[in-house]
Amino acid sequence: MSRSIDLAVIPGDGIGQEVVAQGLKVLSAVLPQDVKLQTTEYDLGARRWHATGETLPDAELERLKGHDAILLGAIGDPSVPSGVLERGMLLKLRFAFDHYVNLRPSKLFPNTATPLEGRPDIDFVVVREGTEGPYTGNGGSLRTGTPAEVATEVSVNTAYGVERVVRDAYERAKARPRRKLTLVHKNNVLVHAGHLWKNIFDRVGREYPEVATDYLHVDAATIFFVTQPERFDVIVTDNLFGDILTDLAAAVTGGIGLAASGNINPTGAFPSMFEPVHGSAPDIAGTGKADPTATILSVALMLRHLGLEAEAARVEDAVSADLAERSGSRTTDEIGDALAARVAD
Amino acid sequence: MSRSIDLAVIPGDGIGQEVVAQGLKVLSAVLPQDVKLQTTEYDLGARRWHATGETLPDAELERLKGHDAILLGAIGDPSVPSGVLERGMLLKLRFAFDHYVNLRPSKLFPNTATPLEGRPDIDFVVVREGTEGPYTGNGGSLRTGTPAEVATEVSVNTAYGVERVVRDAYERAKARPRRKLTLVHKNNVLVHAGHLWKNIFDRVGREYPEVATDYLHVDAATIFFVTQPERFDVIVTDNLFGDILTDLAAAVTGGIGLAASGNINPTGAFPSMFEPVHGSAPDIAGTGKADPTATILSVALMLRHLGLEAEAARVEDAVSADLAERSGSRTTDEIGDALAARVAD
Numbered sequence A, B: 001m002s003r004s005i006d007l008a009v010i011p012g013d014g015i016g017q018e019v020v021a022q023g024l025k026v027l028s029a030v031l032p033q034d035v036k037l038q039t040t041e042y043d044l045g046a047r048r049w050h051a052t053g054e055t056l057p058d059a060e061l062e063r064l065k066g067h068d069a070i071l072l073g074a075i076g077d078p079s080v081p082s083g084v085l086e087r088g089m090l091l092k093l094r095f096a097f098d099h100y101v102n103l104r105p106s107k108l109f110p111n112t113a114t115p116l117e118g119r120p121d122i123d124f125v126v127v128r129e130g131t132e133g134p135y136t137g138n139g140g141s142l143r144t145g146t147p148a149e150v151a152t153e154v155s156v157n158t159a160y161g162v163e164r165v166v167r168d169a170y171e172r173a174k175a176r177p178r179r180k181l182t183l184v185h186k187n188n189v190l191v192h193a194g195h196l197w198k199n200i201f202d203r204v205g206r207e208y209p210e211v212a213t214d215y216l217h218v219d220a221a222t223i224f225f226v227t228q229p230e231r232f233d234v235i236v237t238d239n240l241f242g243d244i245l246t247d248l249a250a251a252v253t254g255g256i257g258l259a260a261s262g263n264i265n266p267t268g269a270f271p272s273m274f275e276p277v278h279g280s281a282p283d284i285a286g287t288g289k290a291d292p293t294a295t296i297l298s299v300a301l302m303l304r305h306l307g308l309e310a311e312a313a314r315v316e317d318a319v320s321a322d323l324a325e326r327s328g329s330r331t332t333d334e335i336g337d338a339l340a341a342r343v344a345d
């Protein structure tokens, strides 16, 4: 039997190029001999948009569909109006490929900087809904640019969409030692969506008696993220709250240089996409200062998703060991080399 | 000439009762002899709802309208379904009295606990929009409780509503020594509302060349709140982002026991309402553990709003001096007494 991974690679903008190169380096180093890796690079992002006006043409979307997984660096550039690439490419991919589980683990590795006093023991994972909520693009603007303008944004939430992500979160919580799941929403104000989420959370929870549950309003959750982050195990939340909370989570666990994410379609109907939580950081692009660790940890999430659990763990262990010994500053390339060497051992 | 303050008092639920009593104690102690204080208590909140099913009857709303200002403790209780009191009373008041400036200062006082390492120098104020955004109650649920349910929440944003709060924020920034204003939104995803906010922010900004401006996505803002909070001076943002950010701000500046807020109608058409950011904390109600400082600082915001600047400053200075000397634990009452004694000096 021969195995292979047909990977689409979207380096994107700014430091995206640099960190993806290191991700691929580590991926090649960790894969068993019998797994053949084939990569296809897609030129998408600011450069392409400036050259052709295209964000993500349908033909490209169709080709992307054929891959086993997608590795994405970062997209976005100040030269492109805000929203064009985000909505036209990144979110288009998440929605078209039905990435309903946006998985974002947060762990405070040894020897990494945290702004929190006392270095709390942080190890949780956020299951962020990825295909609904305020991210649908629903809404619009009337009398745009006039003193009578009205602009709306519609958060769309369906029982179908909420139940599948809530189930996924319960499964993840059940598989972890602490077996705790916290729903974060704002159901005292966003009562329609909030009650939908809470009702489904409670109902599905009855099928998981071994999982302890908890509810927090999003504002209160941010307090606990900085005062008591060790209380969290698995968190399930909507698309926008998940966006906000995972940046905060990254900030308290060593910064977005370390935060990985997976945009997952658990059914396998479409390729899942793995990307660091950070952006394209044009200010440090080309300086060798970008930390590729978040991308490399995203590669680990990808390996796990593809069934290569042992390899995923090897990458994560390598990062943990590397961070424990890290001192002084190394370039993007040096960090990639060090991690590739560790996983190859 | 004789002066008077006709104050409506809504103690509300849980610790609301206890902290409001201390707020009134300090208020009485700080007021000049010639200012007559008259208070009218309103019985609103969980008890009333259980007894009568009422949240805020129209007749009560009408009576409240006649006061100079409102002092609110906290509302909410686990025995009442989530959203009933929040939407039916608290938000009803904010909307009916057009409290479009929800003012929330954040300052790290000396000798107060912060979870952040290195005790950064934090002194900013959030101007949260209070009458629009995802808080309007717009939206609904279709096929509620079935597998085919769809629930929506509509964020409504108008040029009228955004411009007035943005102007207020520029005025506040202009009056502060650092003269810096940051807009927080998520205009790369919520493009309709985001562009409305950004366009108005930029346009009004041209009338304030002395104010330095800045834009941050809400997710990135949470990172800076914990890694570099000293960068902020005045922040203007929408209703929901403001809710989330001000709880986080409270957490990094000594906790919600110290966070004050004013729901302000700057035109004076309706009474403004002052309340601590914290909730009713039923778990510690009646134990004497509630910190009344947030309410007392809210009284300072009220004094300033009513034109009693010197008295407002006296209360704030008293809190600052008290915190600097605070050690061990004192009861709600003891803290109120200590602050009342200081302002009376």
Ligand SMILES: CC(C)[C@H](C(=O)O)[C@@H](O)C(=O)O
Binding pocket: A086, A087, A090, A091, A243, A277, B188, B189, B219
């Ligand atoms: C770039 C932006 C559209 C994106 C999001 O809001 O989801 C990013 O912040 C993220 O968290 O992946």
Ligand SMILES: CC(C)[C@H](C(=O)O)[C@@H](O)C(=O)O
Binding pocket: A188, A189, A219, B086, B087, B090, B091, B243, B277
């Ligand atoms: C209780 C709730 C409705 C309220 C809000 O969301 O505005 C509270 O969190 C606040 O910040 O004053």
